[in-house]
Amino acid sequence: MYSEATTESPETTESVTAMTTGQTDTSTQAQTAGTAEKNVKVKAENVRLWYGQTQALHDLNLDIHENEVTALIGPSGCGKSSFLRCLNRMNDLIPSVRIEGQITLDGEDIYHPDVDVVQLRSNVGMVFQKPNPFPKSIYENIAYAPRLHGIVNSRRDLDELVEHSLKRAGLWREVSDRLQTPGTALSGGQQQRLCIARAIAVNPEVILMDEPASSLDPLATATIEELIDELKDRYTIAIVTHNLQQAARVAGYTAFFHMGEIVEFNDTDTLFTNPREQKTEDYITGRYG
Amino acid sequence: MSTRRLTGSANDPHIRRRYRAEKRFKAYCIGAVGIAFAIIVAFFTDIISQGYTAFWQHQVQVTLEYNDRSARLGQFALDSDMRDIASRGATRSIPLEMEDNPDLMGTTDQRWVPVKAEIDQYLKHGHDLPAELRQQVDALADSGRIQSAFNTRFFTTGDSKLPELAGIFSAAVGTLYVLGITLVFAFPIGVMSAVYLEEFAPDNKLTQTIEVNINNLAAVPSIIFGLLGLALFINFFGVPRSSALAGGLTLGLMTLPIIIISTRAALRAVPDPIRQGAFAMGCSRWQVVRDHVLPSSLPGILTGTIIGLAQAMGETAPLIIVGMIAYIPEAPSGIFESATVLPAQVFTWASEPQQAYVEKTAAGIMVLLAVLLTLNATAVFLRRKFERRW
Numbered sequence: 001m002y003s004e005a006t007t008e009s010p011e012t013t014e015s016v017t018a019m020t021t022g023q024t025d026t027s028t029q030a031q032t033a034g035t036a037e038k039n040v041k042v043k044a045e046n047v048r049l050w051y052g053q054t055q056a057l058h059d060l061n062l063d064i065h066e067n068e069v070t071a072l073i074g075p076s077g078c079g080k081s082s083f084l085r086c087l088n089r090m091n092d093l094i095p096s097v098r099i100e101g102q103i104t105l106d107g108e109d110i111y112h113p114d115v116d117v118v119q120l121r122s123n124v125g126m127v128f129q130k131p132n133p134f135p136k137s138i139y140e141n142i143a144y145a146p147r148l149h150g151i152v153n154s155r156r157d158l159d160e161l162v163e164h165s166l167k168r169a170g171l172w173r174e175v176s177d178r179l180q181t182p183g184t185a186l187s188g189g190q191q192q193r194l195c196i197a198r199a200i201a202v203n204p205e206v207i208l209m210d211e212p213a214s215s216l217d218p219l220a221t222a223t224i225e226e227l228i229d230e231l232k233d234r235y236t237i238a239i240v241t242h243n244l245q246q247a248a249r250v251a252g253y254t255a256f257f258h259m260g261e262i263v264e265f266n267d268t269d270t271l272f273t274n275p276r277e278q279k280t281e282d283y284i285t286g287r288y289g
Numbered sequence: 290m291s292t293r294r295l296t297g298s299a300n301d302p303h304i305r306r307r308y309r310a311e312k313r314f315k316a317y318c319i320g321a322v323g324i325a326f327a328i329i330v331a332f333f334t335d336i337i338s339q340g341y342t343a344f345w346q347h348q349v350q351v352t353l354e355y356n357d358r359s360a361r362l363g364q365f366a367l368d369s370d371m372r373d374i375a376s377r378g379a380t381r382s383i384p385l386e387m388e389d390n391p392d393l394m395g396t397t398d399q400r401w402v403p404v405k406a407e408i409d410q411y412l413k414h415g416h417d418l419p420a421e422l423r424q425q426v427d428a429l430a431d432s433g434r435i436q437s438a439f440n441t442r443f444f445t446t447g448d449s450k451l452p453e454l455a456g457i458f459s460a461a462v463g464t465l466y467v468l469g470i471t472l473v474f475a476f477p478i479g480v481m482s483a484v485y486l487e488e489f490a491p492d493n494k495l496t497q498t499i500e501v502n503i504n505n506l507a508a509v510p511s512i513i514f515g516l517l518g519l520a521l522f523i524n525f526f527g528v529p530r531s532s533a534l535a536g537g538l539t540l541g542l543m544t545l546p547i548i549i550i551s552t553r554a555a556l557r558a559v560p561d562p563i564r565q566g567a568f569a570m571g572c573s574r575w576q577v578v579r580d581h582v583l584p585s586s587l588p589g590i591l592t593g594t595i596i597g598l599a600q601a602m603g604e605t606a607p608l609i610i611v612g613m614i615a616y617i618p619e620a621p622s623g624i625f626e627s628a629t630v631l632p633a634q635v636f637t638w639a640s641e642p643q644q645a646y647v648e649k650t651a652a653g654i655m656v657l658l659a660v661l662l663t664l665n666a667t668a669v670f671l672r673r674k675f676e677r678r679w
């Protein structure tokens with residue numbers, strides 16, 4: 001799975017590779033072959049969403065490319081979070097929600113009746129706006145889900161997985177000597193990286209991030225942004241942000257949302273420098289929103 | 290200009306009046322606190338001053354003779370002049386002892402036995418005694434053959450018609466049994482109902498109705514639960530009257546809504562992002578509840594449960610109806626046997642005419658309060674210790 005060995009610890013990578021159920025990763029091969037065009041990992045077609053009687057999303061179409069960061073921007077209340085929650089079916093938890101249209105992950109309909117949401121959510125991880133580590137130790141925060149899903153069998157594998165995930169999230173050096181302390185005792189930025197490590201631990205293919213840095217100070221934000229940039233080599237990332245500079249810095253593609261519709265979707269450079277739509281231009285030049 | 294405006298205001302009659310009103314209001318509040326505190330102090334002083342003497346008991350040194358006559362009636366083991374002084378209870382078991390151990394025949398034994406309640410009261414409070422007996426007691430006291438000792442018997446025996454022998458033990462055991470049953474009955478049902486209502490149930494008319502009714506149930510007078518317990522457990526299910534099982538289940542009915550309500554409050558205090566995070570990791574709803582919500586809310590649930598139990602423990606009204614307020618001297622050895630509980634024991638003693646039961650009543654109240662305070666302190670401790678700041 002991880003064709004590029006981690007610089008930190010080759011053995012760790014190896015064991016994790018051994019643990020994951022073998023999935024062929026065509027894109028990585030394509031990437032090494034030097035193909036410019038990326039695969040579409042997640043495809044949303046005509047997605048409509050209602051909260052009770054109120055329609056929040058209108059006929060959305062969006063392709064999220066593999067091993068890329070896709071930013072969702074737009075004024076608040078325009079449906080970015082609602083859309084993001086469709087992608088790992090977190091909206092299922094809201095009783096009043098009704099969804100139409102189709103969303104596929106690697107061509108597989110994620111709303112198909114046979115789909116197991118547990119399976120889906122371990123393939124599509126999520127990081128929330130406010131860091132929400134479990135009120136457990138740092139170790140437990142990460143070990144919890146792999147143990148629950150039976151990804152690892154032995155204590156040693158689990159230890160390695162925890163270390164590996166923390167290294168991926170750039171948190172290992174800061175916490176390696178206090179894995180048994182509560183995750184909630186970390187600083188905000190560290191907590192958010194812990195949440196990212198937690199999401200990585202179940203080896204997802206897609207990571208959804210809903211304004212992951214909006215509650216952090218500038219320094220912690222910069223760290224998270226660097227991390228996102230590193231993570232995109234292995235994961236497909238969709239990130240909601242209200243910070244346009246952030247979108248410009250981290251994202252390869254950007255979708256501009258407005259009132260439950262995607263007004264414009266393009267690669268980030270084009271969208272920011274040469275928007276097709278007037279609304280997009282107004283928004284990115286700060287005329288409203 | 291601005292300074293004059295600030296200082297000048299002190300003489301403004303409006304502002305002076307406002308300050309006076311504030312002072313007056315503060316004084317009223319302090320007065321209210323003072324009254325409340327005085328009532329508490331008066332209550333404790335009264336109970337303790339009446340009750341502390343029950344923890345001491347006068348004893349008299351006697352020589353027991355094991356002979357033919359005492360094998361028939363224990364009283365005969367005593368010198369005839371001691372029979373009016375030593376408690377009858379002290380010699381009651383001698384025939385049995387001798388039957389069990391025939392070697393005792395012909396021996397004598399010197400020991401300290403409790404004095405009769407009237408004599409104990411005379412020595413403690415100077416209550417009236419016939420002149421002859423009084424002289425005899427005074428003489429014994431002067432020669433050191435009557436002494437006051439810590440009344441361990443109070444904690445090791447059950448109720449008795451002889452006040453000098455009556456103790457709190459069987460009521461304490463009964464309370465343990467009853468509360469144990471209450472806990473076993475109400476805790477799982479209460480917590481599971483709360484978990485269902487809070488974490489699983491859809492928000493519809495039916496669950497709303499259930500919710501309102503549970504809240505109302507908590508306000509139902511406890512005697513009604515006694516009637517329900519009588520009808521349901523004793524008459525319908527045939528649980529023995531006066532048994533710890535009947536009492537425990539009845540109090541369980543009463544405690545159930547308290548546990549449900551406090552558990553729901555504890556569950557609601559767990560922030561939603563914790564649940565969201567767990568769901569996003571692929572947890573099922575049950576796993577979210579089991580691994581994240583319940584562990585986080587356990588201190589709150591336990592606190593609520595302890596408070597519910599403490600309330601149940603002090604309850605007498607429903608127990609009257611299921612027959613637990615009665616003269617029950619033996620500690621129960623099972624849940625089907627007749628039992629009584631601490632407040633019931635206090636009630637029974639309070640309705641006895643003899644003077645000696647007055648101090649027993651007060652001492653019983655002290656024991657009851659001590660247990661209740663311990664329970665409440667445990668609840669406070671749990672809450673403090675595990676209080677989580679999110």
Ligand SMILES: Nc1ncnc2c1ncn2[C@@H]1O[C@H](COP(=O)(O)OP(=O)(O)O)[C@@H](O)[C@H]1O
Pocket residue numbers: 051056074075076077078079080081082083094
């Ligand atoms: N749980 C919900 N129930 C009802 N309406 C909601 C819910 N969540 C969001 N909405 C509504 O849907 C619209 C889109 O919200 P959201 O997706 O949170 O926007 P964004 O993340 O872009 O700020 C808003 O009008 C919001 O009020």
Ligand SMILES: [Mg+2]
Pocket residue numbers: 080081082210
């Ligand atoms: Mg949002």
